[in-house]
Amino acid sequence: MNKLTSLISGAILLFIYLLVQLLERQGILLAYHVQILSLCCINIILVVSLNLINGFTGQFSIGHAGFFAIGAYASAYLTVTWQVPFIFAIICGGILAGIAGLAVGLPALRLRGDYLAIATLGFGEIIRVIILNTDAVGGARGFSGIPKYTTFGLAYLTAIITVVVIRNFVNSDYGRACLAVREDEIAAESLGVNSTYFKVLAFTIGAFFAGAAGTLFSHYLQYMAPTPSQIGFVKSIDILIMLVLGGLGSITGSVIAAIVLTVIPELLRGFAEYRMIIYPILLILVMLYRPSGLLAGQEFSLASLAQLFKGAKAHGNHS
Amino acid sequence: MATTAELMVDNLCVQFGGLKAVDQVCFSLKPQTLAGLIGPNGAGKTTVFNALTGLCPVSSGQISFCEKQLTNEPPHTIARHGIARTFQNIRLFNNLTVLDNLRIAYHQNRQYSLLCGIFRSPRFKREEAQITAKAREALDLVGLADKSEHIAGSLPYGEQRRVEIARALMLSPKLLLLDEPAAGMNPQETQTLLELIRKLRDELKITVLLIEHDMKLVMNLCEELFVLDYGHLIAKGDPKSIQSNERVVEAYLGGSWA
Amino acid sequence: MAWHIIALQQLINGLALGSVYALIALGYTMVYGIIRLINFAHGDIYMLGAYFGFYAITMLKLPLVPAMIVSMAAAAVVGVLLERIAYKPLRNSSRIAVLITAIGASLLLQSTAQLVFGASFKPFPQAMAFRRIQLGPVFMTNRQLLIFGVAVLLMVILHVIVQYTKLGKAMRAVSMDKEAALLMGINVDRIISATFAIGSALAAAAGILVGMYYNRIDPYMGMMPGLKAFVAAVLGGIGVVPGAVLGGLLMGVAENMVVTLGSSTLRDAVAFAILIVVLLFRPNGLLGKKGIEKV
Numbered sequence: 030m031n032k033l034t035s036l037i038s039g040a041i042l043l044f045i046y047l048l049v050q051l052l053e054r055q056g057i058l059l060a061y062h063v064q065i066l067s068l069c070c071i072n073i074i075l076v077v078s079l080n081l082i083n084g085f086t087g088q089f090s091i092g093h094a095g096f097f098a099i100g101a102y103a104s105a106y107l108t109v110t111w112q113v114p115f116i117f118a119i120i121c122g123g124i125l126a127g128i129a130g131l132a133v134g135l136p137a138l139r140l141r142g143d144y145l146a147i148a149t150l151g152f153g154e155i156i157r158v159i160i161l162n163t164d165a166v167g168g169a170r171g172f173s174g175i176p177k178y179t180t181f182g183l184a185y186l187t188a189i190i191t192v193v194v195i196r197n198f199v200n201s202d203y204g205r206a207c208l209a210v211r212e213d214e215i216a217a218e219s220l221g222v223n224s225t226y227f228k229v230l231a232f233t234i235g236a237f238f239a240g241a242a243g244t245l246f247s248h249y250l251q252y253m254a255p256t257p258s259q260i261g262f263v264k265s266i267d268i269l270i271m272l273v274l275g276g277l278g279s280i281t282g283s284v285i286a287a288i289v290l291t292v293i294p295e296l297l298r299g300f301a302e303y304r305m306i307i308y309p310i311l312l313i314l315v316m317l318y319r320p321s322g323l324l325a326g327q328e329f330s331l332a333s334l335a336q337l338f339k340g341a342k343a344h345g346n347h348s
Numbered sequence: 349m350a351t352t353a354e355l356m357v358d359n360l361c362v363q364f365g366g367l368k369a370v371d372q373v374c375f376s377l378k379p380q381t382l383a384g385l386i387g388p389n390g391a392g393k394t395t396v397f398n399a400l401t402g403l404c405p406v407s408s409g410q411i412s413f414c415e416k417q418l419t420n421e422p423p424h425t426i427a428r429h430g431i432a433r434t435f436q437n438i439r440l441f442n443n444l445t446v447l448d449n450l451r452i453a454y455h456q457n458r459q460y461s462l463l464c465g466i467f468r469s470p471r472f473k474r475e476e477a478q479i480t481a482k483a484r485e486a487l488d489l490v491g492l493a494d495k496s497e498h499i500a501g502s503l504p505y506g507e508q509r510r511v512e513i514a515r516a517l518m519l520s521p522k523l524l525l526l527d528e529p530a531a532g533m534n535p536q537e538t539q540t541l542l543e544l545i546r547k548l549r550d551e552l553k554i555t556v557l558l559i560e561h562d563m564k565l566v567m568n569l570c571e572e573l574f575v576l577d578y579g580h581l582i583a584k585g586d587p588k589s590i591q592s593n594e595r596v597v598e599a600y601l602g603g604s605w606a
Numbered sequence: 607m608a609w610h611i612i613a614l615q616q617l618i619n620g621l622a623l624g625s626v627y628a629l630i631a632l633g634y635t636m637v638y639g640i641i642r643l644i645n646f647a648h649g650d651i652y653m654l655g656a657y658f659g660f661y662a663i664t665m666l667k668l669p670l671v672p673a674m675i676v677s678m679a680a681a682a683v684v685g686v687l688l689e690r691i692a693y694k695p696l697r698n699s700s701r702i703a704v705l706i707t708a709i710g711a712s713l714l715l716q717s718t719a720q721l722v723f724g725a726s727f728k729p730f731p732q733a734m735a736f737r738r739i740q741l742g743p744v745f746m747t748n749r750q751l752l753i754f755g756v757a758v759l760l761m762v763i764l765h766v767i768v769q770y771t772k773l774g775k776a777m778r779a780v781s782m783d784k785e786a787a788l789l790m791g792i793n794v795d796r797i798i799s800a801t802f803a804i805g806s807a808l809a810a811a812a813g814i815l816v817g818m819y820y821n822r823i824d825p826y827m828g829m830m831p832g833l834k835a836f837v838a839a840v841l842g843g844i845g846v847v848p849g850a851v852l853g854g855l856l857m858g859v860a861e862n863m864v865v866t867l868g869s870s871t872l873r874d875a876v877a878f879a880i881l882i883v884v885l886l887f888r889p890n891g892l893l894g895k896k897g898i899e900k901v
């Protein structure tokens with residue numbers, strides 16, 4: 030059963046990839062459409078990685094764009110100045126962001142809840158201001174002339190790797206320790222869980238993937254602007270909205286929310302002003318009536334679908 | 349006696365601002381004893397547990413366990429040395445299943461690496477199966493085998509208390525600290541609990557120290573008692589001698605004895 | 607100019623800016639003191655206050671002081687409504703849920719303002735001609751003097767309310783122990799509303815003062831000062847009223863000093879650097895008391 034479902038999942042994922050390739054070659058999907066699909070993949074990476082920190086470990090971070098920015102700029106600097114191979118740049122972008130995650134995770138040990146939230150927000154803004162003042166990456170003018178190395182296929186593959194890695198992490202003892210820290214830090218400690226270590230670990234892994242997403246992003250758009258909406262707190266809050274609407278602690282929810290909330294604004298381009306009214310209202314309503322998000326910790330998978338067909342009660346596989 | 353003490357508490361003091369919640373408490377426990385810590389509300393019993401498990405800072409004094417100094421070590425280190433506990437106001441992971449509550453507590457014995465977990469290596473699968481089997485075993489022991497898939501927070505109070513004990517057992521502790529395990533239980537449940545605790549000591553060969561207000565349970569179960577009052581240890585000994593101890597009787601009549 | 611004169615000049619500029627931060631920080635601190643909520647939308651109430659003042663002056667043709675009073679009253683109403691609609695139903699929810707709601711409320715106020723008032727900035731009508739007041743080698747503008755004066759006046763009024771009135775006593779009681787206050791017959795809901803009203807009114811006043819100072823207002827003007835005022839509140843010790851004032855003034859001065867020393871784009875990073883340092887080394891702030899967590 031288990032082998033079979035992963036085989037089927039793999040086949041479906043491959044099919045989607047081939048379908049996109051085919052439609053693109055036929056001219057049915059335009060470059061603009063493929064760009065949106067690639068952005069979907071990048072946002073999936075961002076939201077799922079933020080979910081590890083916020084949803085699974087319960088550390089409220091709203092500075093995810095900071096890690097994203099580090100990956101985006103550092104990798105672009107590497108490819109532009111030193112012409113390093115792209116794969117290497119992705120990994121470097123991820124590792125540098127991961128180191129930043131480590132640096133942010135350490136203070137997280139001493140801060141809780143809302144204080145941590147503000148500190149991470151502040152961290153993100155500091156990163157942005159530093160970039161704004163660094164001429165080597167274009168400073169306030171923005172960073173242009175980045176080679177276009179990111180393809181849809183690469184973004185798609187990275188998104189799949191991210192989802193699989195984080196899902197497996199969450200379903201291992203390491204992930205359970207993170208859940209324990211989220212649920213009750215004192216009880217977790219009394220059971221031998223070093224809560225400090227797991228907070229830092231979650232931040233580091235989450236930041237690594239956010240950095241990778243940044244790399245993909247900068248090498249897709251070929252231009253980075255140090256604005257709040259691209260690498261600042263507006264971006265962080267965008268990611269947070271996707272996470273919350275999809276549901277803290279639900280990977281499936283993150284994936285779906287990332288796709289839906291990337292595509293819908295593109296469809297509703299004429300309503301851009303209303304979007305920023307509807308989102309916050311949605312956010313507040315979800316918190317009032319369904320605070321665990323629309324999918325509320327549930328996971329959707331082929332296995333659970335099969336169980337549903339069998340008439341058995343389907344339930345999340347991590348919780 | 350031949351066996352030396354396992355837990356040694358020497359001149360333990362815990363201070364909260366101006367309040368001395370625990371004041372110069374000395375006691376020791378031999379392996380495989382069933383001991384009780386009693387005293388009026390606010391006497392400092394829970395604080396002693398918190399100090400033993402590293403959850404509140406020790407102002408002065410020493411705690412050693414199996415000849416290792418554990419004074420002011422972080423809680424997770426103390427847990428690794430074999431001291432497990434339950435909490436007066438149950439602290440289960442309420443949103444997780446009973447099984448996951450238990451599996452988390454196996455954390456310190458997990459061998460596989462992070463990469464094994466991420467790549468789901470055969471070793472990971474083998475060990476995860478072992479962990480689950482171990483958790484089911486512990487649930488069986490406390491008589492909750494059929495509740496493994498329930499969300500912990502949704503169980504009735506008495507069952508939550510037993511889940512918490514099972515979870516503590518997943519640490520394979522040498523010393524188990526139970527903070528008011530019978531609180532909120534009816535006489536029937538209390539009786540089952542008594543038998544359970546005795547069974548744990550006899551079968552798992554662990555030491556148990558429990559805080560309890562139910563005198564019948566304490567007198568029936570414990571072999572040794574320690575009495576706290578206003579942070580001071582005012583008496584220790586077997587249940588008989590405690591019952592006739594004048595200072596204890598006085599503390600009970602004067603204090604808010606529940 | 608000698609560096610110490612520049613420094614002195616920046617100290618004056620910093621105190622003027624800092625008194626605005628202090629006014630906003632007071633709202634954060636009072637609300638946090640009472641319901642442990644970081645009211646993310648507080649900066650946006652400050653923005654609304656500026657707009658209310660703008661319309662009171664341009665459309666209702668009110669002079670500055672009545673316009674300020676009208677704007678403060680209107681902002682108080684918005685603050686109370688915000689609490690009633692968005693925060694009150696969540697009083698027993700997780701902190702994260704409340705924080706997300708507060709972020710949502712902030713975004714909502716911003717985008718509504720953008721829709722209603724327009725996205726571009728508006729020039730704020732000047733109530734007085736620009737004048738320099740020479741103070742030896744340094745100077746102060748009459749606007750700075752106005753900001754500083756109004757801010758101090760409002761803080762004195764707040765101090766009197768908190769220390770000497772029945773409302774103030776009830777507020778302090780609720781912030782110390784909500785349950786006990788409830789048992790003492792204090793109407794906790796009303797006190798919370800009053801706290802939001804007072805905090806919002808102070809923020810609105812700050813909005814008008816800043817509108818006059820920089821001569822422009824826009825729907826996003828609340829974001830940065832809001833965050834910085836929050837940092838000021840944390841710096842002083844969140845929940846501690848004098849701490850907000852101290853934190854606000856220090857923040858204003860620190861920011862202006864950095865502008866003197868280096869680039870002005872670094873100015874926004876100062877606040878957050880201060881925040882992180884404070885949280886790491888003195889998490890309860892300069893005047894804050896140590897909290898205890900019971901096991």
Ligand SMILES: Nc1ncnc2c1ncn2[C@@H]1O[C@H](COP(=O)(O)OP(=O)(O)O)[C@@H](O)[C@H]1O
Binds near residue numbers: 367898899901
């Ligand atoms: N974290 C704490 N901070 C301040 N005082 C505390 C703390 N924990 C316990 N106390 C105080 O210490 C005393 C002993 O409490 P506790 O150990 O819980 O008593 P018991 O468990 O015997 O009923 C009480 O007066 C209690 O209020």
Ligand SMILES: [Mg+2]
Binds near residue numbers: 394395436
């Ligand atoms: Mg107790």
